[in-house]
Amino acid sequence: MTLRTTTILVATGLLALGACAPAMDGTGTAPGAGMTRTQQGALAGAAVGALYGANRDDDSSGRGRDAARGAILGAAAGAVAGNILDRQAAALEQSISNPNVQIVNHGSYLQVILPEGILFATGSAAVSGPAQTDLYAVARNLNQYPNSRVEVIGHTDNTGSAALNQDLSQRRAQSVAGILAAAGVNQGRLAATGRGFNQPIASNATDAGRAQNRRVEILIRPTQ
Numbered sequence: 001m002t003l004r005t006t007t008i009l010v011a012t013g014l015l016a017l018g019a020c021a022p023a024m025d026g027t028g029t030a031p032g033a034g035m036t037r038t039q040q041g042a043l044a045g046a047a048v049g050a051l052y053g054a055n056r057d058d059d060s061s062g063r064g065r066d067a068a069r070g071a072i073l074g075a076a077a078g079a080v081a082g083n084i085l086d087r088q089a090a091a092l093e094q095s096i097s098n099p100n101v102q103i104v105n106h107g108s109y110l111q112v113i114l115p116e117g118i119l120f121a122t123g124s125a126a127v128s129g130p131a132q133t134d135l136y137a138v139a140r141n142l143n144q145y146p147n148s149r150v151e152v153i154g155h156t157d158n159t160g161s162a163a164l165n166q167d168l169s170q171r172r173a174q175s176v177a178g179i180l181a182a183a184g185v186n187q188g189r190l191a192a193t194g195r196g197f198n199q200p201i202a203s204n205a206t207d208a209g210r211a212q213n214r215r216v217e218i219l220i221r222p223t224q
Helices: 003-018 037-054 063-095 129-144 162-182 207-213
Strands: 102-105 110-115 148-155 190-194 215-222
Touching: 063 102, 063 110, 063 129, 063 215, 110 129, 129 162, 148 162, 162 190, 162 215
Parallel strands: 148 190
Antiparallel strands: 102 110, 110 215, 148 215
16 A cells, blocks of 8 residues: 555545534634544544654555554544543542632643632742642542643743742742642652743733733643
């Protein structure tokens, strides 16, 4: 089987997977927007697997066969990973009591966004009691799904000097990571980083925007 023929077959398979999802409804929604993470993971895995399989050896004698096998294995692995993230995100949503905590499933990783207002007093890096309860819930979830690395990232608004905000964001990230570790998360999985005011998600020109920028994010990235 030629590489071109196999590429067509793989593309056909990808289209078949995509057909499981709702089609674009004419509102400008991007293809795949209505798909589950399992379906998106299968599509991505199939594409990566096909490319890997097609290029796994130096000659082209078995490249078509390898591309097809790679697509099948990649689709299966991607579907499993997407399904796990779906289930982990749903479990997090059920276990966290504060409605101001946002959980975003990006398909390849989960993002937990905790506003400053539920975590810290102004200028402080000491985590409040109610927020600790939710962080313990996050820790239980991380222990239930152990195959991931966890990045805890602190952010501030632009009030004050860059040095002051960098230090505060680092201490806050370390405080959150410390609670996750105290709740049983393996420290080898955890990394704490302060970004100061370098990554705003809203305008610092308004009170509401600055409040959004003052946050800690927990990024959960699967390792298998």
